[in-house]
Amino acid sequence: MSLNPATLARVQFAFTVSFHIIFPTMSIGLAMFLAVIEGLWLKTKNDLYLQIYRFWLSIFAMGFGVGVVTGIVLSFEFGLGFARFAQLAGPAIGPMIALEVLTSFFLEAGFLGIMLFGMHRVGPTLHYFATCMVALGTLLSASWILSANSWMQTPDGVAVRNGRLVVVNWWHVLNNPSWLVRLPHMLSAAYLTASFLVAGVGAWYLLRGKHLAFAKKTVALGTASATVLIAGQVFIGDILYGTMLKHQPSKMQAAEGFWEKESASPAPYYWVIAPNQKEQRNRFALGVPYLGSIWLTHSLHGRVEGLKNTPAEQQPIMGMVFYGFRIMYGIAILMFAVATASLWLRWKRRLFTTRWFLRCLVMMTPSGIVATLGGWYLAETGRQPWVIFGMLRTIDAVSPVPAQTLLATLIAFVCIYAFFMTAFLVFVARIIRRGPESASIHAEASGSLKNALRPQVLDSPNATAALGRVGR
Amino acid sequence: MTLPLLCAAFAALSITLYVLLDGFDLGVGALLLLQRHEESRDHMVDSITPTWDGNETWLIMTGVTLLAAFPIAYGILMPALYIPIVVMLLALGLRGVSFEFRSQMKLYRRRWDVIFAVGSIVAAFMQGLILGALLQGVSVQGTTFSGNVLDCIRPFPALCALCVLAGYVVLGGCWLQFKATSQLHGFSGRTLRIALPLFMLAFFAVGGMSLFVQPGIVAAWQDHPVLLGTLSCIVLLAAFILFGSIGKRPDVRPLIAGLVMIAAGIGGLAILVFPTIVPFRISIWDASSSRLSQIFLLTGAIVVTPVVLGYSLFAYWVFRGKTPEEGWDGYE
Amino acid sequence: MLKNLSLTFAKILGFLVPSLVGVTFFFAIIGVFGLGIAVAGLLVAVIGAVVLVRRVPAEGDAR
Numbered sequence: 001m002s003l004n005p006a007t008l009a010r011v012q013f014a015f016t017v018s019f020h021i022i023f024p025t026m027s028i029g030l031a032m033f034l035a036v037i038e039g040l041w042l043k044t045k046n047d048l049y050l051q052i053y054r055f056w057l058s059i060f061a062m063g064f065g066v067g068v069v070t071g072i073v074l075s076f077e078f079g080l081g082f083a084r085f086a087q088l089a090g091p092a093i094g095p096m097i098a099l100e101v102l103t104s105f106f107l108e109a110g111f112l113g114i115m116l117f118g119m120h121r122v123g124p125t126l127h128y129f130a131t132c133m134v135a136l137g138t139l140l141s142a143s144w145i146l147s148a149n150s151w152m153q154t155p156d157g158v159a160v161r162n163g164r165l166v167v168v169n170w171w172h173v174l175n176n177p178s179w180l181v182r183l184p185h186m187l188s189a190a191y192l193t194a195s196f197l198v199a200g201v202g203a204w205y206l207l208r209g210k211h212l213a214f215a216k217k218t219v220a221l222g223t224a225s226a227t228v229l230i231a232g233q234v235f236i237g238d239i240l241y242g243t244m245l246k247h248q249p250s251k252m253q254a255a256e257g258f259w260e261k262e263s264a265s266p267a268p269y270y271w272v273i274a275p276n277q278k279e280q281r282n283r284f285a286l287g288v289p290y291l292g293s294i295w296l297t298h299s300l301h302g303r304v305e306g307l308k309n310t311p312a313e314q315q316p317i318m319g320m321v322f323y324g325f326r327i328m329y330g331i332a333i334l335m336f337a338v339a340t341a342s343l344w345l346r347w348k349r350r351l352f353t354t355r356w357f358l359r360c361l362v363m364m365t366p367s368g369i370v371a372t373l374g375g376w377y378l379a380e381t382g383r384q385p386w387v388i389f390g391m392l393r394t395i396d397a398v399s400p401v402p403a404q405t406l407l408a409t410l411i412a413f414v415c416i417y418a419f420f421m422t423a424f425l426v427f428v429a430r431i432i433r434r435g436p437e438s439a440s441i442h443a444e445a446s447g448s449l450k451n452a453l454r455p456q457v458l459d460s461p462n463a464t465a466a467l468g469r470v471g472r
Numbered sequence: 473m474t475l476p477l478l479c480a481a482f483a484a485l486s487i488t489l490y491v492l493l494d495g496f497d498l499g500v501g502a503l504l505l506l507q508r509h510e511e512s513r514d515h516m517v518d519s520i521t522p523t524w525d526g527n528e529t530w531l532i533m534t535g536v537t538l539l540a541a542f543p544i545a546y547g548i549l550m551p552a553l554y555i556p557i558v559v560m561l562l563a564l565g566l567r568g569v570s571f572e573f574r575s576q577m578k579l580y581r582r583r584w585d586v587i588f589a590v591g592s593i594v595a596a597f598m599q600g601l602i603l604g605a606l607l608q609g610v611s612v613q614g615t616t617f618s619g620n621v622l623d624c625i626r627p628f629p630a631l632c633a634l635c636v637l638a639g640y641v642v643l644g645g646c647w648l649q650f651k652a653t654s655q656l657h658g659f660s661g662r663t664l665r666i667a668l669p670l671f672m673l674a675f676f677a678v679g680g681m682s683l684f685v686q687p688g689i690v691a692a693w694q695d696h697p698v699l700l701g702t703l704s705c706i707v708l709l710a711a712f713i714l715f716g717s718i719g720k721r722p723d724v725r726p727l728i729a730g731l732v733m734i735a736a737g738i739g740g741l742a743i744l745v746f747p748t749i750v751p752f753r754i755s756i757w758d759a760s761s762s763r764l765s766q767i768f769l770l771t772g773a774i775v776v777t778p779v780v781l782g783y784s785l786f787a788y789w790v791f792r793g794k795t796p797e798e799g800w801d802g803y804e
Numbered sequence: 805m806l807k808n809l810s811l812t813f814a815k816i817l818g819f820l821v822p823s824l825v826g827v828t829f830f831f832a833i834i835g836v837f838g839l840g841i842a843v844a845g846l847l848v849a850v851i852g853a854v855v856l857v858r859r860v861p862a863e864g865d866a867r
Contacts, residue, residue: 070565073565076557086543090544094536094541094765095769101532107780110784110787113521113790114787164761231846232850235833346860399550400618409555431576
């Protein structure tokens with residue numbers, strides 16, 4: 001196998017960005033969850049909420065840490081692997097990412113320290129403010145980065161003069177045609193991810209009959225928010241589908257698995273295909289009859305557009321786009337089913353006792369993460385062969401870095417990231433196994449700004465009750 | 473015409489803040505390797521834990537400012553500095569996760585501390601290599617990097633790397649004298665007494681050697697002899713003040729002297745390379761991105777930076793005074 | 805015998821009713837019956853879920 005720098009640069013970017021997105025997805029969702037929980041604690045003064053907060057805070061902190069360090073890599077990787085892309089797109093995406101750093105990274109960083117270690121020093125009210133600021137930071141971060149990525153999907157507001165890109169209208173760059181649909185889709189995905197994480201861990205405790213108060217509360221909260229969110233998510237997803245069909249038909253053609261310009265009527269909805277890109281046909285395809293017509297054309301006999309509508313040299317690789325989409329969509333359907341079941345069981349007052357349902361929840365714990373990854377594979381591989389859709393091909397954007405160097409650094413990234421992931425999972429498993437009670441909960445739910453302004457509040461008798469790391 | 477200048481000033485501000493702030497973080501991290509007592513290591517890490525994330529964000533800010541305001545330079549420098557940047561990022565990653573993971577278990581904490589220290593040292597070293605590679609100049613053809621990725625691994629960049637590492641260790645020592653309780657003062661004092669002379673030696677060696685490596689530096693000295701001479705004197709003076717105040721009160725004096733020393737050094741570097749952004753090759757005007765992009769960036773920077781500095785200071789204020797020996801949450 | 809049968813019947817019904825309701829809502833929300841019905845379906849689903857969650861606090865979900 002000959003080493004191709006373009007392929008290696010793409011694999012490296014794909015690997016690092018896929019690894020990274022797992023952690024922001026969790027921290028966007030968990031930050032909001034923590035803000036809600038701390039708010040409930042301050043409102044009800046129920047220590048159970050503080051226990052939930054502390055338990056998830058320690059997991060959030062680790063995930064956030066990994067997210068930060070893998071995110072730094074990305075801000076340099078635009079230039080490391082794709083120098084030409086950086087030079088062309090810098091004027092458009094650069095300021096957006098710069099504003100992301102200014103408005104959100106600093107916000108998160110500034111208040112994260114207080115959130116993790118500052119309970120003693122600032123008191124609950126200001127601490128709650130810090131939690132909210134961190135949640136706001138994750139939200140702003142998502143907004144900017146989605147705007148930048150959406151601009152790459154549906155570029156707008158720019159012109160090319162003398163080979164350099166010139167911004168003509170910032171409003172059109174920021175509010176490009178897909179941003180306002182993709183942003184809620186991603187945020188809702190992150191909140192769903194957190195809901196299933198929280199509900200899954202709670203369900204695991206319920207199945208083992210441990211930490212029951214904590215478990216019931218988190219299962220109830222997790223399934224309730226998941227139910228509301230998944231309904232909205234499916235709706236937003238459908239709107240986004242329409243938007244992308246209009247602006248990037250090649251992506252949606254590849255996502256449905258049809259090759260011919262018009263599919264058979266009625267069209268099936270494929271779940272498994274073995275595409276042969278070279279011969280522009282499926283070697284094998286398995287689907288549900290009629291469902292393709294119903295879902296995609298909203299009629300019983302409609303025909304679906306295939307990938308041959310796009311010239312071969314502008315086609316994405318169907319297999320990756322298709323399976324990215326099916327993984328996301330399949331999980332969405334499962335989530336919808338779980339949500340429906342949770343409502344039914346709640347109605348029947350069997351939410352905490354139905355073991356098959358709890359087992360489902362445990363299995364669904366990472367579902368949000370997997371679905372988000374699938375969705376991003378759909379978005380990013382579906383954009384190919386373009387890096388900026390319709391403007392710059394990925395192959396033309398690659399840096400002048402030799403293949404051996406790229407391969408060596410790719411191996412280094414894989415090894416070190418595998419180490420991060422292992423450590424993260426081991427520690428999360430330890431925290432979960434140890435349970436929420438290992439951290440004491442008698443912090444007083446009072447306090448004010450005065451604490452923050454008074455130096456040396458260190459030796460209070462309740463020192464062990466502070467928020468932060470799980471006790472050893 | 474002034475827009476690129478303002479953008480360059482903002483980039484200079486963020487890289488300066490990065491070096492000054494993450495400098496002592498990395499220095500403290502490097503010193504973990506020399507500290508034998510676990511309680512002391514916990515204490516050292518605790519002194520930087522609440523604020524390191526914000527300090528490191530200035531590095532991202534620098535990179536992204538380059539991407540936004542000078543995309544041409546960004547696209548040349550990233551491939552040119554590929555190896556040190558990737559290694560630095562991985563090292564910073566290892567250091568970053570160590571903050572979270574070391575607190576999770578007592579049993580293997582020693583190993584996490586070694587990872588922490590090695591990550592800090594390697595990151596500092598790579599930043600020095602980057603500095604050295606920039607000063608010796610990168611090969612450029614048109615708007616593309618045309619050299620070899622291994623160009624940065626040469627004696628001069630290696631010397632710069634030692635200089636930067638020593639400088640960070642000095643800052644780390646100053647920080648410990650400022651934040652740590654008196655128990656650690658012996659340790660920080662010993663560190664400073666060794667690291668500071670080493671840093672000065674490396675600093676002036678780099679200054680001398682750079683004249684032979686890069687003709688542009690000779691030209692800069694001829695253009696601004698007074699300015700560069702003054703800054704060198706400030707570095708020297710600050711170093712003497714620092715050396716004199718080791719172990720004495722007020723505890724903050726070495727830190728201030730150290731920060732002034734490093735800031736003056738950075739100021740000198742800025743004068744050397746000005747007005748180029750790919751040093752001695754491409755000027756800030758030739759590498760500029762579109763007007764509206766720079767306006768957007770600057771508007772954001774001018775509005776938001778004061779707020780950022782405000783709550784960053786607030787975070788330092790919340791964790792002011794000596795770092796408690798039992799840790800921020802009383803468990804340590 | 806009859807009791808067993810009715811129990812099985814209740815079980816089947818307990819499976820069938822939520823499944824049918826779920827599938828209907830899913831099809832409606834993804835726009836099979838048009839955007840208007842999709843929005844209506846979404847509103848009914850969200851409001852229904854919120855009302856149900858608030859009115860029928862899960863056992864142990866002390867408020």
